[in-house]
Amino acid sequence: xxxxxxxxxxxxxxxxxxxxxxxxxxxxxxxxxxxxxxxxxxxxxxxxxxxxxxxxxxxxxxxxxxxxxxxxxxxxxxxxxxxxxxxxxxxxxxxxxxxxxxxxxxxxxxxxxxxxxxxxxxxxxxxxxxxxxxxxxxxxxxxxxxxxxxxxxxxxxxxxxxxxxxxxxxxxxxxxxxxxxxxxxxxxxxxxxxxxxxxxxxxxxxxxxxxxxxxxxxxxxxxxxxxxxxxxxxxxxxxxxxxxxxxxxxxxxxxxxxxxxxxxxxxxxxxxxxxxxxxxxxxxxxxxxxxxxxxxxxxxxxxxxxxxxxxxxxxxxxxxxxxxxxxxxxxxxxxxxxxxxxxxxxxxxxxxxxxxxxxxxxxxxxxxxxxxxxxxxxxxxxxxxxxxxxxxxxxxxxxxxxxxxxxxxxxxxxxxxxxxxxxxxxxxxxxxxxxxxxxxxxxxxxxxxx
Amino acid sequence: xxxxxxxxxxxxxxxxxxxxxxxxxxxxxxxxxxxxxxxxxxxxxxxxxxxxxxxxxxxxxxxxxxxxxxxxxxxxxxxxxxxxxxxxxxxxxxxxxxxxxxxxxxxxxxxxxxxxxxxxxxxxxxxxxxxxxxxxxxxxxxxxxxxxxxxxxxxxxxxxxxxxxxxxxxxxxxxxxxxxxxxxxxxxxxxxxxxxxxxxxxxxxxxxxxxxxxxxxxxxxxxxxxxxxxxxxxxxxxxxxxxxxxxxxxxxxxxxxxxxxxxxxxxxxxxxxxxxxxxxxxxxxxxxxxxxxxxxxxxxxxxxxxxxxxxxxxxxxxxxxxxxxxxxxxxxxxxxxxxxxxxxxxxxxxxxxxxxxxxxxxxxxxxxxxxxxxxxxxxxxxxxxxxxxxxxxxxxxxxxxxxxxxxxxxxxxxxxxxxxxxxxxxxxxxxxxxxxxxxxxxxxxxxxxx
Numbered sequence: 001x002x003x004x005x006x007x008x009x010x011x012x013x014x015x016x017x018x019x020x021x022x023x024x025x026x027x028x029x030x031x032x033x034x035x036x037x038x039x040x041x042x043x044x045x046x047x048x049x050x051x052x053x054x055x056x057x058x059x060x061x062x063x064x065x066x067x068x069x070x071x072x073x074x075x076x077x078x079x080x081x082x083x084x085x086x087x088x089x090x091x092x093x094x095x096x097x098x099x100x101x102x103x104x105x106x107x108x109x110x111x112x113x114x115x116x117x118x119x120x121x122x123x124x125x126x127x128x129x130x131x132x133x134x135x136x137x138x139x140x141x142x143x144x145x146x147x148x149x150x151x152x153x154x155x156x157x158x159x160x161x162x163x164x165x166x167x168x169x170x171x172x173x174x175x176x177x178x179x180x181x182x183x184x185x186x187x188x189x190x191x192x193x194x195x196x197x198x199x200x201x202x203x204x205x206x207x208x209x210x211x212x213x214x215x216x217x218x219x220x221x222x223x224x225x226x227x228x229x230x231x232x233x234x235x236x237x238x239x240x241x242x243x244x245x246x247x248x249x250x251x252x253x254x255x256x257x258x259x260x261x262x263x264x265x266x267x268x269x270x271x272x273x274x275x276x277x278x279x280x281x282x283x284x285x286x287x288x289x290x291x292x293x294x295x296x297x298x299x300x301x302x303x304x305x306x307x308x309x310x311x312x313x314x315x316x317x318x319x320x321x322x323x324x325x326x327x328x329x330x331x332x333x334x335x336x337x338x339x340x341x342x343x344x345x346x347x348x349x350x351x352x353x354x355x356x357x358x359x360x361x362x363x364x365x366x367x368x369x370x371x372x373x374x375x376x377x378x379x380x381x382x383x384x385x386x387x388x389x390x391x392x393x394x395x396x397x398x399x400x401x402x403x404x405x406x407x408x409x410x411x412x413x414x415x416x417x418x419x420x421x422x423x424x425x426x427x428x429x430x431x432x433x434x435x436x437x438x439x440x441x442x443x444x445x446x447x448x449x450x
Numbered sequence: 451x452x453x454x455x456x457x458x459x460x461x462x463x464x465x466x467x468x469x470x471x472x473x474x475x476x477x478x479x480x481x482x483x484x485x486x487x488x489x490x491x492x493x494x495x496x497x498x499x500x501x502x503x504x505x506x507x508x509x510x511x512x513x514x515x516x517x518x519x520x521x522x523x524x525x526x527x528x529x530x531x532x533x534x535x536x537x538x539x540x541x542x543x544x545x546x547x548x549x550x551x552x553x554x555x556x557x558x559x560x561x562x563x564x565x566x567x568x569x570x571x572x573x574x575x576x577x578x579x580x581x582x583x584x585x586x587x588x589x590x591x592x593x594x595x596x597x598x599x600x601x602x603x604x605x606x607x608x609x610x611x612x613x614x615x616x617x618x619x620x621x622x623x624x625x626x627x628x629x630x631x632x633x634x635x636x637x638x639x640x641x642x643x644x645x646x647x648x649x650x651x652x653x654x655x656x657x658x659x660x661x662x663x664x665x666x667x668x669x670x671x672x673x674x675x676x677x678x679x680x681x682x683x684x685x686x687x688x689x690x691x692x693x694x695x696x697x698x699x700x701x702x703x704x705x706x707x708x709x710x711x712x713x714x715x716x717x718x719x720x721x722x723x724x725x726x727x728x729x730x731x732x733x734x735x736x737x738x739x740x741x742x743x744x745x746x747x748x749x750x751x752x753x754x755x756x757x758x759x760x761x762x763x764x765x766x767x768x769x770x771x772x773x774x775x776x777x778x779x780x781x782x783x784x785x786x787x788x789x790x791x792x793x794x795x796x797x798x799x800x801x802x803x804x805x806x807x808x809x810x811x812x813x814x815x816x817x818x819x820x821x822x823x824x825x826x827x828x829x830x831x832x833x834x835x836x837x838x839x840x841x842x843x844x845x846x847x848x849x850x851x852x853x854x855x856x857x858x859x860x861x862x863x864x865x866x867x868x869x870x871x872x873x874x875x876x877x878x879x880x881x882x883x884x885x886x887x888x889x890x891x892x893x894x895x896x897x898x899x900x
Contacts, residue, residue, distance in 0.1 A: 121459035
């Protein structure tokens with residue numbers, strides 16, 4: 001993309017309404033625009049990152065054997081009356097009537113709808129296990145929306161639902177989700193720690209929240225410092241293996257890690273004092289096992305091996321896709337702006353032309369641009385007639401992890417400058433070397449947007 | 451994907467509520483499930499095709515230089531009051547109040563919101579031309595939703611908006627959209643004819659609808675038969691070239707082709723009688739030029755070259771993404787089911803194992819499966835213990851364009867059978883030849899879903 005032809009409305013001033021850094025930087029970098037309280041337009045740069053995050057979530061869910069589909073945003077109230085949640089859900093549920101006076105609502109979650117699809121189409125235990133999921137816009141009418149996309153009203157969420165014959169199978173599904181979520185967050189450059197949590201209106205006993213440590217987090221968290229040394233890394237896992245998934249669960253949940261909702265002071269005090277941490281965290285996902293709560297209410301049964309109708313065991317599993325942009329920025333920025341992890345960056349590399357209009361500099365930038373697009377990488381080429389300082393400030397603000405600076409002086413010596421956004425370190429090399437290095441860096445981070 | 455692990459709830463019986471073939475086949479092939487009148491769940495197979503169509507639309511819009519972003523589904527009523535459309539829009543607009551009693555609506559279209567983003571961020575003619583677009587869920591509260599996704603209430607739509615300094619520039623944007631739409635539909639295996647139409651509540655004088663000829667179409671159309679001989683084909687086009695885009699517009703719109711809304715009997719009679727066609731068509735897109743209607747109402751101006759505030763010239767341009775599934779099926783099916791064009795098929799090839807459990811047949815199927823996935827093609831392998839007849843019927847119903855049949859008898863001779871869904875013709879060849887042929891067929895039709 002050439003910046004002169006893109007729509008990147010960066011702001012010079014800090015917007016006064018933004019209280020936290022991710023909100024401020026998303027507004028300043030031209031990623032979002034508020035349309036109503038807690039409701040945002042996703043401007044081109046924001047939409048691009050949103051789509052990358054969405055696709056990583058899809059890829060990891062599919063890898064785990066879960067099947068994507070999509071529910072409508074609007075639902076009939078009847079199904080929620082059947083499950084008993086319609087009246088109790090409270091004012092966070094946005095309700096409306098259609099032109100025929102039928103009660104409808106904007107989906108805040110979709111246990112009912114997925115259970116309805118299941119009961120309509122699945123009859124036998126032979127069709128289990130089954131995990132269906134979607135990524136779709138949700139609405140929760142927060143009384144005080146704030147912190148930008150971190151606590152918006154309309155938000156983009158992955159929600160998945162497992163249907164299993166037995167509690168054991170459902171707990172394997174729970175573990176499988178835990179593993180897939182660990183992989184998902186790591187691909188986005190995040191450390192998200194599973195912590196024992198409270199199940200809230202979803203119900204059920206077993207639930208973990210995934211929290212990214214950040215000063216601006218909405219939850220107080222208590223954990224054993226050792227847990228931050230764990231990484232999933234490159235290990236291969238067989239998602240069908242009960243033992244392998246169980247082992248990962250145990251590895252990642254055996255140390256003390258809880259949100260304030262479930263914090264147990266006495267248990268926490270058993271952790272050696274020097275490892276006891278109290279901090280704040282941003283919730284970026286949650287997994288639940290809730291047994292037959294919804295299958296019982298909605299009559300979702302299958303014929304069991306004994307020929308008798310059996311209520312299926314279920315769980316639901318969410319990732320806050322739009323909120324993740326905020327969480328990533330909270331975890332990865334400096335005074336100059338965002339620092340995108342390679343896995344989610346909107347463009348792979350920035351190209352800054354120090355002297356737009358100079359024949360050699362222009363030609364060198366074009367050649368770099370074409371080299372990247374030819375291998376499927378997306379450069380953002382700042383081809384505007386601006387001062388170098390302004391171009392650097394924009395690149396730093398929008399946070400591309402790598403920048404190539406091209407100027408007449410360097411070209412005389414046959415070199416350009418490759419700069420790492422995170423360290424600020426620069427290195428001179430030939431354009432060919434710069435291209436090769438960028439290709440190498442992104443080899444493990446290829447996500448197609450469209 | 452292995453069918454035993456997929457969620458493909460095909461129906462044996464014809465659902466009574468479906469009046470047209472695409473609705474019937476989408477229900478029978480397990481692509482959608484109705485949740486309320488005109489509101490559908492997109493089951494895995496349906497969602498997969500929806501995503502492919504979406505990605506083709508994205509690719510062609512980006513190729514034309516248009517910039518993707520995304521608006522919220524819910525909007526404040528205030529903006530629509532400002533444009534003067536809130537009261538007039540009528541009962542098709544779904545209105546609601548949030549918990550604070552603020553009037554909101556579910557976006558039926560987004561002229562207001564895009565104009566609002568534009569006026570907030572663009573100040574100078576130097577930032578033009580600019581075309582922004584989104585693909586997002588919309589809602590129109592049709593009084594009698596019918597024909598499945600063809601006339602649903604919640605639907606997925608691409609809507610784009612061009613902002614230009616002059617009428618001439620805006621007409622070039624109009625032409626650019628026309629060209630990109632021709633390419634888009636052809637990639638989906640559709641012939642969609644641009645026809646002069648009526649602008650309705652969007653407003654403006656210049657508008658063309660794109661219609662796919664089909665007996666079940668909602669519009670009566672009148673056209674010169676010669677127009678059906680035109681194809682866009684493989685031609686290269688420079689979207690920045692006013693002349694090239696204008697030439698395509700002229701080529702595709704100089705012959706008589708109108709919907710009943712704008713039909714002119716006298717003009718039509720000037721077409722030689724043997725070329726005069728009266729038929730029915732399905733609307734799959736529409737482009738508009740409406741000048742300064744919204745920029746004037748909402749105060750969207752830029753500083754012109756003369757330094758004075760100038761209202762921008764606009765148009766809007768829509769493609770009915772979810773409706774396209776219905777249109778494609780109406781245009782491409784037979785008595786046995788859907789026949790997907792290669793560009794949008796949910797899986798590239800079906801693999802039917804005639805004797806599941808036979809060691810050699812199983813191994814041959816697995817080898818084929820792995821050969822396809824290794825090159826990024828997606829096979830659907832029917833690995834169920836079913837009769838061959840049932841497997842063939844399912845493959846025909848869901849409409850994969852190519853099927854490989856593997857059985858012990860053929861394998862003795864070193865061959866499998868490759869069958870074309872459209873012609874029904876089969877050919878025996880080695881597994882390696884079958885893989886090579888499928889790779890060759892799909893070379894021009896690669897669309898990544900995630």
